Amino acid sequence: MKDQLTVFGGSPAITLAQDEFTQWPIYPETEAGSVADLVRNHKLSSAHYNPDSPSARLERAFASRWGVKYALAHPNGTSALQSALFGVGVGPGDEVILQSATHPYSCVPIIGRGAVPVFADVNPITRLLDPSDVERRITSRTKAILVVHWHGMPADMDSLLKVARCHDLKVVEDNCVSQGTLHRGRMCGTLADGAAISLQDGKLTSAGEGGIFLTNDPDVYQRAAILGQHERLKELPDEKYRTVAGFCFGEKFRIATVTAAIGLVQMQKWDERMSVRKHNAEKLGQAIEEVGGFYFAEVPDYVESPYLQGWVRFRPHELGGVHRETLIQALQAEGAQVVNPATRASRIPHTDQIRALHLHPVFAGNEVGAEEILWDVLGSSVRQRPKYGPDTLPVTEDLEVPYDTIQLPSFTRPADQLIAQYQQAFLKVAAQADTLTKSYES
Numbered sequence: 001m002k003d004q005l006t007v008f009g010g011s012p013a014i015t016l017a018q019d020e021f022t023q024w025p026i027y028p029e030t031e032a033g034s035v036a037d038l039v040r041n042h043k044l045s046s047a048h049y050n051p052d053s054p055s056a057r058l059e060r061a062f063a064s065r066w067g068v069k070y071a072l073a074h075p076n077g078t079s080a081l082q083s084a085l086f087g088v089g090v091g092p093g094d095e096v097i098l099q100s101a102t103h104p105y106s107c108v109p110i111i112g113r114g115a116v117p118v119f120a121d122v123n124p125i126t127r128l129l130d131p132s133d134v135e136r137r138i139t140s141r142t143k144a145i146l147v148v149h150w151h152g153m154p155a156d157m158d159s160l161l162k163v164a165r166c167h168d169l170k171v172v173e174d175n176c177v178s179q180g181t182l183h184r185g186r187m188c189g190t191l192a193d194g195a196a197i198s199l200q201d202g203k204l205t206s207a208g209e210g211g212i213f214l215t216n217d218p219d220v221y222q223r224a225a226i227l228g229q230h231e232r233l234k235e236l237p238d239e240k241y242r243t244v245a246g247f248c249f250g251e252k253f254r255i256a257t258v259t260a261a262i263g264l265v266q267m268q269k270w271d272e273r274m275s276v277r278k279h280n281a282e283k284l285g286q287a288i289e290e291v292g293g294f295y296f297a298e299v300p301d302y303v304e305s306p307y308l309q310g311w312v313r314f315r316p317h318e319l320g321g322v323h324r325e326t327l328i329q330a331l332q333a334e335g336a337q338v339v340n341p342a343t344r345a346s347r348i349p350h351t352d353q354i355r356a357l358h359l360h361p362v363f364a365g366n367e368v369g370a371e372e373i374l375w376d377v378l379g380s381s382v383r384q385r386p387k388y389g390p391d392t393l394p395v396t397e398d399l400e401v402p403y404d405t406i407q408l409p410s411f412t413r414p415a416d417q418l419i420a421q422y423q424q425a426f427l428k429v430a431a432q433a434d435t436l437t438k439s440y441e442s
């Protein structure tokens, strides 16, 4: 007799307490101690640059991990993106091409520089910028391409860089949500003219908030520094930029010392955390594929991550024609923390808008004139208004998470035993998928 499914009154396959395995961020005593030391020693401000300060050490840790010459710590990833854009020379009235299906904070820094966002369509598999559509949207006003890498999925950098070089454009990488993502073995964030990383909770190195700007280019670095890091300028290589010391050009982008101290301790755990996550991802991926009826989608050959967002696909015809919601319900009853990714992936945070910025009222307009705010904010430097709104990005507008996709959790601590229980849960549900379908869907 088969082990009865929990939805029919059996006992769950997963019995281990899971919170500990999925907890993120993890801020243990070492992080708390580093903050307490700063408070006790009255060292909460980094107003005077000091190469031994937590922020300077954090910058060196990032520069060394990413293998780049320069890193500048910021209050968040958004401000680091602003510095990157300023660093490569983006200014009022310039156009910057990016994808519409992204976090709003990929786009906000473009407006912060007085530049005009131009949305390009995406590749339906990677859901990231489609280089040929980028090329179609280049005008004489285009200054840069802002490339988003997304939770382990790198954008097609070879083709994007080719387009950029061909049209003499700068490229900034939004690596905010992709720490450690590799593109043909090279770290995303090192592949273009400048990059931004976020340390907001949920990222591999997190510190509550925080951001890092990275570049190999001394000019881009120095320009980025003069935007909002007035206390740093005396250290810059070129005299022209050094003489700006004591002043800056529009922002104050110094990271909080407490944030830097937490980030620094987190950075020291990078190798251990990466290897735990990688091991768990590989083990879980293998365990689920062995069940039969489940598989991971093919990815382009430049992608190295085996476990993108934990999205697993199922073949309904091998699982009794089961519907996604029935499958998720049965797995959840067994204790698996699986969800329908469509509900998460398709909304702009804090709104009901689908995750496509060109359809947001600020761009698409609405009956109360939200779009006027955009043009008012950008002012007279705008030479031409791009067309936003429906029917301008067909792939993006059609970008549903495929119906046969479910999302697994990320395990952040060694989890072999728990993964074995997940496999049992999937095996149990797969073996009785026929019965499940008949009783739920008849």
Ligand SMILES: Cc1ncc(COP(=O)(O)O)c(C=O)c1O
Pocket: 076, 077, 078, 079, 102, 103, 105, 106, 148, 174, 176, 177, 197, 198, 199, 200, 209, 210, 211
């Ligand atoms: C793709 C992307 N870019 C930029 C940001 C902004 O980063 P932060 O929240 O650190 O400002 C985020 C935030 O998660 C993001 O998802």
